Amino acid sequence: MAYETILVERRGRVGLVTLNRPKALNALNAQLIRELEEALSDFDRDSEIAAMVITGSEKAFAAGADIKEMMEKDFAQAFSSDFIAPWAKIAQHRKPVIAAVAGYALGGGCELAMMCDIILAADNAKFGQPEINLGTIPGAGGTQRLTRAIGKSKAMEMVLTGRMMDAAEAERSGLVARVVPLADLVDEAVRLGETIASKSQPIVAMAKDMVNAAYEMTLAEGLKLERRVFYSTFATADRREGMTAFAEKRSPNFTHR
Numbered sequence: 001m002a003y004e005t006i007l008v009e010r011r012g013r014v015g016l017v018t019l020n021r022p023k024a025l026n027a028l029n030a031q032l033i034r035e036l037e038e039a040l041s042d043f044d045r046d047s048e049i050a051a052m053v054i055t056g057s058e059k060a061f062a063a064g065a066d067i068k069e070m071m072e073k074d075f076a077q078a079f080s081s082d083f084i085a086p087w088a089k090i091a092q093h094r095k096p097v098i099a100a101v102a103g104y105a106l107g108g109g110c111e112l113a114m115m116c117d118i119i120l121a122a123d124n125a126k127f128g129q130p131e132i133n134l135g136t137i138p139g140a141g142g143t144q145r146l147t148r149a150i151g152k153s154k155a156m157e158m159v160l161t162g163r164m165m166d167a168a169e170a171e172r173s174g175l176v177a178r179v180v181p182l183a184d185l186v187d188e189a190v191r192l193g194e195t196i197a198s199k200s201q202p203i204v205a206m207a208k209d210m211v212n213a214a215y216e217m218t219l220a221e222g223l224k225l226e227r228r229v230f231y232s233t234f235a236t237a238d239r240r241e242g243m244t245a246f247a248e249k250r251s252p253n254f255t256h257r
């Protein structure tokens with residue numbers, strides 16, 4: 001598949017998508033979102049791929065939705081086209097998606113990172129929801145996912161003032177899993193993807209589902225579902241192999257069944 005706004009490659013069992021609109025700091029226009037979604041869906045269907053990584057440039061993961069594409073829309077056009085709706089599909093893939101964020105992750109860029117399952121940040125990363133400066137509010141999850149990630153007070157401050165957070169603060173706040181040197185960012189993200197690829201893939205999918213369920217359910221509902229899914233792992237060969245390998249003091253040989 002030939003893409004214009006992204007670069008797609010395979011690194012072992014990891015599918016790597018690099019956002020590639022450098023002159024616009026990877027501003028997320030409709031074409032980029034469509035191409036990104038297609039590439040992720042292809043990787044999600046590909047049995048050779050176990051995890052995906054999304055990254056940008058050293059200067060910008062993504063500086064937000066494309067303001068120039070949005071600026072002339074009126075309410076009726078925005079509402080009837082529901083032009084942000086296609087973004088939601090990015091959060092719905094079964095395989096784990098890692099955001100490798102260097103530079104600016106602003107507005108829709110921060111929201112895109114938060115749609116991923118794990119965020120790794122380079123030491124120069126900057127996160128923010130500056131929509132307030134444009135006379136609007138976050139529209140692709142910023143008020144919801146940021147609040148769940150870093151808590152109400154900090155999210156409220158960022159959304160109401162547009163203040164950016166650097167990588168160290170993002171790590172302290174729980175927005176990102178880890179901060180790594182800029183030069184190592186993509187390799188670290190791919191290594192993380194390879195580590196996930198070394199596990200049982202059906203069990204990885206169940207674990208991902210259950211962590212995501214924590215965002216959708218009450219604690220009581222989530223605990224009940226978790227216990228059921230935990231028991232269902234006992235129907236897999238990989239659960240038996242994992243526990244047997246532990247008892248036999250060897251590495252497990254997962255067959256993804």
Ligand SMILES: CC(C)=CC(=O)SCCNC(=O)CCNC(=O)[C@H](O)C(C)(C)COP(=O)(O)OP(=O)(O)OC[C@H]1O[C@@H](n2cnc3c(N)ncnc32)[C@H](O)[C@@H]1OP(=O)(O)O
Pocket residue numbers: 023024025027028063064065066067068084104106107108109111130131134137138139140
């Ligand atoms: C998802 C939803 C619903 C909403 C949103 O995401 S709204 C967008 C939120 N993002 C922002 O408001 C950030 C906008 N960008 C900036 O504030 C700055 O570009 C910067 C702080 C990230 C970097 O500043 P710098 O001075 O280093 O670079 P610029 O000269 O400003 O930008 C270079 C080049 O990129 C174009 N650009 C940057 N961001 C966007 C964007 N979000 N949409 C469209 N174009 C963008 C910028 O216009 C410039 O291009 P030109 O030289 O051709 O003007």
